[in-house]
Amino acid sequence: MIALIMTENKKLADLLFPALDKTVEYYENLYPERSLPDGAIVTRFAPSPTGFLHIGGLFAALIGQRAAMRTGGVFYLRIEDTDKKREIQNGIAEIIKGLCSFGMTIDEGMISETESVGGYGPYVQSERKEIYQTYAKALVEKGLAYPCFCSEDELAKIRREQEEQKITPGYYGEFAKHRNITYEQAKAEIEAGKPFVLRLKSGGSLDAKVVFEDLIKGRIEMPENNQDIVILKTDGIPTYHFAHAVDDHLMRSTHIIRGDEWLSSAPIHLQLFDVLGFERPKYAHISPIMKEENGGKRKLSKRKDPEAAVTYYHEEGYPKEAVVEYLLTLANSNYEEWRIANPAVPNTEFPFSLSKMSQSGALFDLVKLTDISKNYISLLTKDEVYASVLEWAKQYNEKLASLLEKDEAYAKAIFAIERSPEKPRKDITKWSDAENYIAYFYDELWDEKRDFAENLSKDDMIEILEEYKKIYDDSDPQDQWFSKIRQMSEDLGYAGMPKLYRKNPENYKGHVGDVSGVIRVSVTGRRNTPDLYEILHVLGKERVMNRINDSIRLLKEEN
Ligand code: GLU
Numbered sequence: 001m002i003a004l005i006m007t008e009n010k011k012l013a014d015l016l017f018p019a020l021d022k023t024v025e026y027y028e029n030l031y032p033e034r035s036l037p038d039g040a041i042v043t044r045f046a047p048s049p050t051g052f053l054h055i056g057g058l059f060a061a062l063i064g065q066r067a068a069m070r071t072g073g074v075f076y077l078r079i080e081d082t083d084k085k086r087e088i089q090n091g092i093a094e095i096i097k098g099l100c101s102f103g104m105t106i107d108e109g110m111i112s113e114t115e116s117v118g119g120y121g122p123y124v125q126s127e128r129k130e131i132y133q134t135y136a137k138a139l140v141e142k143g144l145a146y147p148c149f150c151s152e153d154e155l156a157k158i159r160r161e162q163e164e165q166k167i168t169p170g171y172y173g174e175f176a177k178h179r180n181i182t183y184e185q186a187k188a189e190i191e192a193g194k195p196f197v198l199r200l201k202s203g204g205s206l207d208a209k210v211v212f213e214d215l216i217k218g219r220i221e222m223p224e225n226n227q228d229i230v231i232l233k234t235d236g237i238p239t240y241h242f243a244h245a246v247d248d249h250l251m252r253s254t255h256i257i258r259g260d261e262w263l264s265s266a267p268i269h270l271q272l273f274d275v276l277g278f279e280r281p282k283y284a285h286i287s288p289i290m291k292e293e294n295g296g297k298r299k300l301s302k303r304k305d306p307e308a309a310v311t312y313y314h315e316e317g318y319p320k321e322a323v324v325e326y327l328l329t330l331a332n333s334n335y336e337e338w339r340i341a342n343p344a345v346p347n348t349e350f351p352f353s354l355s356k357m358s359q360s361g362a363l364f365d366l367v368k369l370t371d372i373s374k375n376y377i378s379l380l381t382k383d384e385v386y387a388s389v390l391e392w393a394k395q396y397n398e399k400l401a402s403l404l405e406k407d408e409a410y411a412k413a414i415f416a417i418e419r420s421p422e423k424p425r426k427d428i429t430k431w432s433d434a435e436n437y438i439a440y441f442y443d444e445l446w447d448e449k450r451d452f453a454e455n456l457s458k459d460d461m462i463e464i465l466e467e468y469k470k471i472y473d474d475s476d477p478q479d480q481w482f483s484k485i486r487q488m489s490e491d492l493g494y495a496g497m498p499k500l501y502r503k504n505p506e507n508y509k510g511h512v513g514d515v516s517g518v519i520r521v522s523v524t525g526r527r528n529t530p531d532l533y534e535i536l537h538v539l540g541k542e543r544v545m546n547r548i549n550d551s552i553r554l555l556k557e558e559n
Contacts, residue, residue: 006141012183013140015190016147016198017133024138027131031120031250040073043255044109044248045099046080049091053098053310054302055364056259056289059327061104063286064257066331066352068107073254077109078247079124082237092124098310102320120251125243132238135246135276136198136231144275145231147196148178149189170227172202179228198232200275210267215255215284216357217263225267241265245272253281257354260285284354289330290361300364307366317392317431321347322373328352329372330362370429378424382416385428389415392431400435403442413538414441418530425530440524441538450525450551453517456510458555464518465552467492472548474541478533489515522551 034042045061047053068075077099079092088094093113099106108118116123139145148171150158155171162169179201189196204210204224211221231242238246248256262269263285273280290297291305300308307313313323325347328335338350377385386404393401404411415438418425427437439445452461471484486496489512495501501511520532523544529535536544 008183009141009143012146012181012186013137015183015187016140016196017137020130020134020137022130022134024134027134027250031252034074034252036074037072039071041067041071041255042074042076042251042253043068043257044076044078044251044253045106046078046247046258047095048080048083048086049088049095050086051088051091051094052302053095054308055300055310055313055327056286056308058098058102058104058310058323059289059330060257060259060286061099062102062324062327063284063331063352063354063357064255065104065106066328066348066350067255067257067284067354069348070352074107075105076118076120076251077106077111077123078251079110080240080243081124081126082240082243098314101314102310102323123251125247126237128243128247129236131250132232132243132246133236136238136242139200139231139275140198144201145198146178146181146201146228147186147189148176148199148228148230149181149186149194149196150177168206171199171229172227176228195234197230197234199228200231200272202226202228202271203275204267204271210270212266212270212280212283214263214266215282215354216287217260217285217359220263220266222264222267225271227268229268231272241268241272244269245276245278248281249273249276249278255282255284255354257284257286260287284357286357287359287361289364291364297361297363299361307364315396315432317389317396317433318369318373319376319388319431322369322376325376326369326372329368330358330364332356333358374426374429377428377430378419378426382412382419385415385419386412389431389434393434396432397435399444403444410441410538411438414438417534417538427530440526440529441535443543446525448525448550450521450554451527452521452555453514453527456514456518458559460509461518461522462552462555462559463492464488464515465522465548465555468519469545469548472541472544474537474544481533485516485519486512519548523547 034040036042043064045057045064047057065075067073077096079095081087090113092110096106096110096112108116108120109123110116122128136145140147150171154177158171158175158177159169162175176199178199186196202225204226206223206226208224209221210224211219214220229241230239232238244256247253266283266285270280288299291300302308325335325339328347328350332350332352334356335350339347342349380388386408390401390404393404428434435445439447456464467488468485471488473481476484490496492515493509494515495508495511498511498513501508516532517527520529520535521527523539524535539547
């Protein structure tokens with residue numbers, strides 16, 4: 001009897017998959033166990049080729065990459081294109097570009113739209129059709145999967161019946177019409193040209209529990225899967241569930257690090273690993289990145305939030321190191337402490353740990369990112385800032401790029417202002433801030449608007465500028481430059497020190513700070529700038545004089 005059933009299953013399998021010429025054993029030998037150090041994590045990032053990389057995707061990829069790197073393992077990129085509707089042209093290349101622009105290194109898998117590296121490929125699911133079918137066929141031979149010829153209408157009818165009876169919907173048990181289909185019946189359906197999906201003959205029961213230890217969420221207990229889920233669609237392409245099991249087994253993944261929207265499917269996945277005779281991988285389900293809104297929390301949305309797209313950070317010019325650093329603070333709460341203790345160590349040295357991941361969704365905080373970013377930029381050298389701003393500007397701000405390239409020494413002198421290692425300024429938070437930051441150094445960028453304070457009259461300001469022209473000597477060292485301004489202030493009736501003014505304001509027109517403020521605004525347009533002495537030096541005598549003369553003229557015109 002058993003032998004009879006076996007031949008029947010074998011016949012059914014050959015009927016469904018007549019053209020396959022490889023066996024399961026063939027693939028098992030083709031993709032052997034990897035020889036890696038004990039405890040090495042082999043994991044992957046497995047996006048669909050939609051071209052869109054969500055910050056949550058980058059987060060997941062970073063976690064996978066760090067987990068693999070810390071253990072001497074492998075981090076690979078697999079493209080999950082079983083849903084053709086989601087695909088766009090160059091979708092793979094765009095995702096790779098997104099990963100690379102944040103310094104993500106991929107050990108194996110896809111490296112461009114069409115090329116891959118590594119011995120466990122193909123790394124694009126649509127090129128693995130025969131592999132999935134070979135494993136699916138083996139399940140049919142064992143009586144663990146079967147073809148289902150139900151039409152949409154028939155499935156809808158089953159669902160309606162279940163709704164009326166108020167029982168769990170789906171294709172299972174007595175509702176699974178083709179569960180026990182015979183070879184002859186299947187043959188007749190196929191000859192009639194009916195399409196079929198392949199379903200798993202589930203042995204699971206809702207009364208029994210699947211238990212596993214999620215590396216992030218801890219012990220998980222869920223009812224077993226009792227549904228005869230689809231494993232191959234009518235076009236012979238696998239569902240996510242089946243492709244996940246086959247691919248992660250054959251690519252020898254040890255860890256599945258993925259978004260927790262998949263947690264509810266874990267019973268199906270574990271069941272498939274068991275049924276296929278594969279060793280179960282370890283799972284780590286990441287909580288999504290959340291956003292605060294109206295006192296509540298919601299997932300960062302591709303549709304509503306520009307910051308959900310990784311390209312946003314690139315366009316805004318957040319340094320990749322700052323973004324990665326920020327994501328690491330979301331990943332492991334001890335990261336910041338580590339960073340304070342190791343200010344100069346590359347973040348790749350951080351002992352990242354999956355078990356320290358937060359169980360609930362991390363809250364996205366642009367202010368925190370900005371803070372990390374400006375700290376990071378403040379520690380760079382002028383040459384590094386110059387190179388990064390230029391690289392960003394070449395892509396997003398051509399005018400700025402050409403100005404920076406026209407006179408490299410001048411641009412670097414600007415970025416050198418107050419870039420002292422002890423107490424660097426933190427004016428630039430991202431490369432797109434650079435234009436505004438340096439605008440008044442370039443006649444081509446400066447709008448020439450002068451934001452003079454309102455506490456002095458125009459005549460007083462004109463007088464200050466006229467006097468300053470007489471004493472200004474760009475070879476003066478800083479202390480002398482300032483004593484001259486102080487002297488000039490006193491001569492014109494201003495207090496040489498702010499505190500003198502504060503004691504007896506009635507005795508003065510203002511104080512030395514007001515006087516240098518007039519000079520500052522007349523050459524930069526702004527009331528707040530980095531060190532004025534350094535600015536005057538970088539601008540150079542000619543520009544300084546021109547701007548002071550223009551200011552005098554403008555003030556006179558307004559008078
Ligand atoms: N292609 C799946 C997704 O984009 C991958 C999930 C996984 O990592 O297994 O959600």
